[in-house]
Amino acid sequence: MLLSVGHACVDVYQGAVASLVPFFVAERSYTYAAASGIVLAASLLSSVTQPVFGAVTDRRAVPWLLPVSTVVGGLGVALSGIGGSYALTLVFMAVSGIGVAAYHPESARVARVASGGSHRAMGWFSLGGTVGFSAAPLLVTVVVATGGLRLTPLLIMPALAGSVLTLAVLRSLTRTPRGPRLSPTSGRDDWPSFTRLSLAVVFRSIAFVGLSTFVAFQVREQTGWGVGAGTAALFVLYVGGAVGTVVGSRLAHRWKRVTVVSTSYLLTVGAVAGVVFVPGPAIYLFVALTAMGLYVPFSLQVTLAQDYLPTRVGTASGITLGLMVSVGGLTSPLIGAVADAASLQTALAPLILMPAVSWLLFRRLPEPTLSVGKDDGVPVPSSGGERP
Template structure:
C-alpha cells in the first residue's frame, strides 16, 4: 500500500526541473529547424533559388519531421526508449554541419533531411517526458515544453539578421556547439526518464485487456480527425507567415532583409507568449474554448494584416501571434485526453502534423507566389483562421472522459 501511494504521489508531482530541461532541449531542437528558414533570404540571393525551391526545402525538413513523428511515437508507446532524446540531437548536428557546407540545392535538401529526422526522433519522446513530469498540471507542463520549441523557432529572424547576413551559409556550422550542449542536457533527462518508465508503464496483460475493453470509438476518431484539420489551418497560416511574409515586407513595403527579419521576430516571440499562457488558460477556461479563440477569434486581425500600413504591422503581428499560438500546447493536451493510452503516438501526430501541414503549405505558397505574387499568398493565408469555426463541432472538455471511458 505504501509503495503504491508513493508511486501515485510521484505521478501527481510536477517536476519543474525536468520540464525546464526538456523545454531547453526543445528550444535547441527547434532552433536548428529555424536555421533552415532563417537561411532562405541568403540562399535566394547566393544560389539564385526560386520561391518554389525555397518551398521544397521547407517541405523536406518539415515533412520528414511530420511523417516520422507518429512512427517514433507509436514505437515509444510500445517500447519507451530514453536514448532517442540525445540521438535525435546528434542527427540534427550532422544535418547542421552538412547544411553549412552544402554547395548546391540538392545537397541542401539532403542536409535538412537529417535535421528533420532528428526533430522527428526528439518530439514524441519529449512530449512523453513532459507528460510524465506534469503531475496534475498537464496544460501548464505542455506549455512549458512547447514554449521552448516556439522560442527556438522565433529565433529565425535574429539568426538571419545577426548571423547569416554577415557570415552567410557557413554560419550554420556554429550551431554544432549548441547541438553538443543539447546532447548533454538530453542525456541527463533520459536518465530520469528511464527511472520513470516503471511508474507509468501498464503491464502487458492489463494493457491488452484495456485495449479490448476500450477500443477507439467512432466519436473519438471523428474528433481526432477534426482536431487534425484545425491543426492544419493553424499550421498553414504559420507557414505562410514564417516562410514568406519576410519577402512581402521586402517587396511591398521596401524593407531590407535585416529590417524584415525583426518584424517577423515580433510575430514569433508573440507566439512564444501565447504558447506559454495558452496551456494554463486551457486548464482554467476549457481547451475547446481556447482552440476556438486561437483561430476564429484571430480571423478579423489576420484578414486586416495584408492591407494595413507599415506602422500597424507590428501591433497586429503581436496580437495575431499571441492569439493564434495560444492553442499550440492545448491541442496536444486535448488529443492526449482523447487517446490517453497512446500518448507518444498522438503527440507525434498532432505536433508532427503542425510541421507536415506547414511543409505542404510552404510548397503550395511558394508555387503560388511564383505564379501570381507574394501579396496574393498573404491574402490567401489571411482567410485560413476562419476555419476555426469548425472547433464548435469538437466534443466539450467535460465529455472527453465519457468518450474514453
C-alpha cells in the same frame, strides 16, 4: 525544465529553416518556389515519420531518441549551407526534419509523465519549443550575416547543448524507473474527435508555416525596408508565439480548452488579414497578433489529442506535433509558385481562411472528461494511473 530547454534546442532548427530562406535567396538567387522547396524538404519527411515515431513510443519507451534526434536535427541544418548544390541542401534539410520528427513524440510522452498531465507544465514544455523558434532568426543572423552560408556548421552548437541536457533527463529516468506513469491502456479512444482536431491542426500549420516562410519578404514589400526588416518580422512572429503559448496555458485554467482554442482561431482571421494587406510599420503589430492567435492553441491541442487517445499517447503526440509544425511546409512550394507568377500578396491571401476553417472544426468538439489532479489543482486525464 530540462525537457523544456531541450525542446528549445531542437525547435530552434525548425525556426532556422525559415530563417535561412532569405539568405539562400540573397546568396544563391533562388526564386520563391525554389526557396520554399527548402521548407518542403524539412517538412515532408518530418510530417510522414513523426506519427511513425509516435507509434513506436506507444509500444515501448525509447528515451535514447532524445539526445540522438537532437544531434541529427541540428546536423542537417548545420550542413545545409555547405557547397552550392541545391539538391544537397534539400537532403540536409530532410535529415534535419527526420531528427526533429524523432524527438517530439518521445519528448512529449516523457513530458506528460513528468507533468502528471498538468496543463501548466505541458505549457512550459511547449514554451520551450516556441522559445527555440524565437531564437532562430537571431542565431541565424548572427552566424550567417557575418560570413555567409559557409558558416552554417556553427549552427550545430544548440544541438550539442541540447543533447547534453537530455542525457541528464535519461539519468533521471534511470534513477526512477518506477516513477508515476500515465496509463496507455485505460480510457476509450475518441477517434472522430481526434480526427477533427488533427484537421484543424493541418489548417493552422498551413497558415503558420506559410507565414514563417514568406513573412520576411512580405514585410520588406509592405515597408520598403531592407533584409533586417524581414529578420525582425520573423523574430516578432516567433516571440509572439512564445507569448501565445503562455497565455493559452493560463486561459485553460479558466475556460475549457476547446473554447479557448476555437476563440483564438476566430480572432486570428483578422490578424492574418492585417499581415497580408496592411502597409507600413503597422504590419508588425498584426504579425505579433497572428503569432499569438496561432500559438494560444499550441500546448492545448497536444493535451487534447492525448486525452482523445488515452491509450495511444505517443501516436497522438506524434501526429499532432507533426501536423502542427511540419505539414504546412507541404504547401509552401505552391505559395511560392503563385508568388512568382502573380504577387506575394496574392499568394498569401488564402492563408486568411486557414484559421477560419480551424475554428469551424473546433466549434463542436467535445471537452474530454477530466478529473482534478493533486499536484496543482490542474485537470488531468481521468485515465491516469500506473503505466507498466
